Amino acid sequence: MARVGSRPTPTMATRPLLPPIWREIWRHRLEYLFVSPFFVIFGIFHLYPLLWAFYLSFQRWSGFGPMVFVGLDDYRAVFTEAQVQQALLNTLIFAVVLVPTGILLSLTFAVLLNRRDLRGRGVLRTIYFLPFITSAVIVAFVFQMLFDNSYGWINDLLKALNLTPLKWFSVGALAKVVIVVLAHWRGLGYSTLIMLGGLQGIAPDVYEAAAIDGAGRWRIFWDVTVPLMRPVMLFVTVIGTIGVLNMFNEPFILTQGGPGNATLTLTLRLYQLAFQTTRYGDGAALGFLIGVLIVAITMTQMRLLRSWRQ
Amino acid sequence: MSKPQGFYTPSRRQFLVAGISLGTTMLASACSSEAPASPPPAATSAPVASTPAPAPAKASSQSTAVPAAPVAQANASQSSLKGTLSWWGPVHHPLVDTAAGFQKHNPDVKLDWQHPTDWKTKFKATLASGTNVPDLMWMEAFEIQDLGSKDVLLDLTERIKPIKDQFSPGKLAETFLVKKQQYVAMPGDTGLVGLWYRPDVLAKAGLKDFTPDLAFDPDFLNYAGEIHQKAGASAFFFPSAGYAQPFEIFLAQLGGSITSSDGSQVTVDDDKGVAAMNLVKSLWQTKANLDTTFQSPDYWGAIKAGKLASDFMPAWMRGFIETEVKTAADGAGQWRLMPLPTLKNGESRTAQIGGASLISTKFTKVPDLVWSFMQYSLGSMEGCTIAGNWGIIPAYLPYLGSSAFTDIKSPLFGDFQFAKVWAQLAKELSPKYARTAVFGEADTEITNDIMPILQGKTTVVEGMHTMADKIRQANQRYQS
Numbered sequence: 100m101a102r103v104g105s106r107p108t109p110t111m112a113t114r115p116l117l118p119p120i121w122r123e124i125w126r127h128r129l130e131y132l133f134v135s136p137f138f139v140i141f142g143i144f145h146l147y148p149l150l151w152a153f154y155l156s157f158q159r160w161s162g163f164g165p166m167v168f169v170g171l172d173d174y175r176a177v178f179t180e181a182q183v184q185q186a187l188l189n190t191l192i193f194a195v196v197l198v199p200t201g202i203l204l205s206l207t208f209a210v211l212l213n214r215r216d217l218r219g220r221g222v223l224r225t226i227y228f229l230p231f232i233t234s235a236v237i238v239a240f241v242f243q244m245l246f247d248n249s250y251g252w253i254n255d256l257l258k259a260l261n262l263t264p265l266k267w268f269s270v271g272a273l274a275k276v277v278i279v280v281l282a283h284w285r286g287l288g289y290s291t292l293i294m295l296g297g298l299q300g301i302a303p304d305v306y307e308a309a310a311i312d313g314a315g316r317w318r319i320f321w322d323v324t325v326p327l328m329r330p331v332m333l334f335v336t337v338i339g340t341i342g343v344l345n346m347f348n349e350p351f352i353l354t355q356g357g358p359g360n361a362t363l364t365l366t367l368r369l370y371q372l373a374f375q376t377t378r379y380g381d382g383a384a385l386g387f388l389i390g391v392l393i394v395a396i397t398m399t400q401m402r403l404l405r406s407w408r409q
Numbered sequence: 410m411s412k413p414q415g416f417y418t419p420s421r422r423q424f425l426v427a428g429i430s431l432g433t434t435m436l437a438s439a440c441s442s443e444a445p446a447s448p449p450p451a452a453t454s455a456p457v458a459s460t461p462a463p464a465p466a467k468a469s470s471q472s473t474a475v476p477a478a479p480v481a482q483a484n485a486s487q488s489s490l491k492g493t494l495s496w497w498g499p500v501h502h503p504l505v506d507t508a509a510g511f512q513k514h515n516p517d518v519k520l521d522w523q524h525p526t527d528w529k530t531k532f533k534a535t536l537a538s539g540t541n542v543p544d545l546m547w548m549e550a551f552e553i554q555d556l557g558s559k560d561v562l563l564d565l566t567e568r569i570k571p572i573k574d575q576f577s578p579g580k581l582a583e584t585f586l587v588k589k590q591q592y593v594a595m596p597g598d599t600g601l602v603g604l605w606y607r608p609d610v611l612a613k614a615g616l617k618d619f620t621p622d623l624a625f626d627p628d629f630l631n632y633a634g635e636i637h638q639k640a641g642a643s644a645f646f647f648p649s650a651g652y653a654q655p656f657e658i659f660l661a662q663l664g665g666s667i668t669s670s671d672g673s674q675v676t677v678d679d680d681k682g683v684a685a686m687n688l689v690k691s692l693w694q695t696k697a698n699l700d701t702t703f704q705s706p707d708y709w710g711a712i713k714a715g716k717l718a719s720d721f722m723p724a725w726m727r728g729f730i731e732t733e734v735k736t737a738a739d740g741a742g743q744w745r746l747m748p749l750p751t752l753k754n755g756e757s758r759t760a761q762i763g764g765a766s767l768i769s770t771k772f773t774k775v776p777d778l779v780w781s782f783m784q785y786s787l788g789s790m791e792g793c794t795i796a797g798n799w800g801i802i803p804a805y806l807p808y809l810g811s812s813a814f815t816d817i818k819s820p821l822f823g824d825f826q827f828a829k830v831w832a833q834l835a836k837e838l839s840p841k842y843a844r845t846a847v848f849g850e851a852d853t854e855i856t857n858d859i860m861p862i863l864q865g866k867t868t869v870v871e872g873m874h875t876m877a878d879k880i881r882q883a884n885q886r887y888q889s
Contacts, residue, residue, distance in 0.1 A: 161555075161559065162533040162534070162536065162537050163533065163536040163537040163539075163559065163561060164559055164560075164561075181879070240705070240706060243702050243705045243706070243707070244705070244706055244707060247701050247702065247705065247707045248648070248649060248700040248701060249699065249700045249701050249707065249711070250701060250707040250710060250711070251707070266649055266700070268648070268649075268650045268702065269648070269649035269650045269651075269700070269860070274650075354650070357650045357651060357856065357857065358649075358650035358651050358857075358860060359651060359857045359858065359860060359861070360857055371853075374530060375849065376849065376850055376883075376886075377533065377555075378886065
């Protein structure tokens, strides 16, 4: 069967002046037509907003009325704003805490769930993944009840153990702990699933060979599993870091950035700037700064981890 | 597999033409702004106040069939008004009820009541484009000041001026743009604050009922300490993560304000601001606060268990509490209301928290119709009775002085005539307390910065100056 659109068309002869690339496009116009929906949708809903947001980051605009060109003022305002600086510090703290512990915990869970002698593996895998798809509203209610300053179940437990109840939502460091717990609770299922996929991709022969050579469980884990899991761990690290740098849901549903901005993250601040105070120019500028930060950190991370992998 | 006989197979060209036509039609349909042809009916009984507080998430992208008017006006006089009025807001709202009454008088007016989610964000998007802007919106005081300063609201000055004495001065002031000398909103819900309390909880702790001349210092402070020690109950709500409302209430009572009435000067750290913060500090030091998250399950649990013996609460909280407190065991019928405790050098025994007003925009094509609706809903006895029965306190003084308002009963208060207290307080609401465009950001700053002051990590004066400087920085953005 002839390839669709590959036959020479009479119109080509009438367009001899077209550059070669356009001639090729014209010749494969049907193929291009079929793939065009993606590009049209991408152009309308991704590229255009991105370019418009970049343009907006040089304007002062509150949502209506004329825009005022302010050059780099929005970037300067965002850079010097105390809340943004605090949000940057908080976000980096969350990244430093959440990413390594997330890797460690998800690898541990994945190894446990990968055990062939584990009963109810399927059920357990589902349970681990459930928090990832649970409604944020329900999660907020549950965590508020768990950590409430006066009536929280965690504080009830502490009291039962003759320990002093803690003001979880009133002390900055404790509020950060609650956010970390929530982020792990919600996100571990996803990274565990990826780790599990990686583990199942390791051929059983490798383990058998190591066992025949006399390696124990720990030795096999450190010298076989971990090296072979490096590409997956690299992927989870990069994805996890990007996720934490974009962290919004957890502080939004639980603390709104409080107490005293202790859990304010960069994207939550972006939301406040753009949608609560309608400082769209500042919001757009912060969005691009977050983008640059993510690219820089991700590239650094990939270089470091690539050398580790090699 | 062979094709069945008679089965029509379109050519590739026909297939493509049909596909493109279908896609174009779908795109055109998606871009169309027509409202759904058959709006689903909505329940409208549960009162949920329009406030800046987190309301139950009930909004959905749908429209409401206007319900039957609760006021019997079967043979009401009918006008010759024609046209379409649109409004965006929550499903449960007083304007849904007043719309029914308005419709009876104006059968030729089509009311297009829509309930999109995040309607305020979408509303601002329509303002940006200037197309499909709803004719009516229910906006908070500081949003009115912000939008008004940007020249997008309908100027109601000539319409309100002749009747301005009929509204609570404190609420009316919030609809007025000082710099432009314009009224840009119809005074709506008066978010009056009073002292809500439970005499039964006081009695259990061996404490006497409050006297009408209750002073903040020492009466209320002493009571707070005692109720905490004797009954393990709280005297007021104040999450230790930070809370701005007590400060805002005291500031209003003292005749102070966060900004000047035109919004140009931030005055939160003046003498009155410092005095208000000192009052909050003395309140905090009683340790009689309910420390939980506002309207969380634990918050409602404490209220039902009688662990919150009193609080400085706005009028619109009635709707929220009524939906939670259903039985006598939960405290239904036990609540009482009185003016806020008197303050030394205080000017008022009330303040305002939340409470929105009704606006239209310069884009409306039916300003007369808009005004008719505004006047009916919030400036007439009939409309205000409907809105008042829903649960808000309209600022219309003839209504507030009538038995239609003062005789309102609530299962929360039993036979106690709580509305009489609100009617009294509406008259003394201070017009000096200005919630200008920066108010939303100021509220966040106060919430964030108040705890170090209360915990003594900084002096009141220093802490207030630091806080005020941040608000000043934010306020610059609202000065055009």
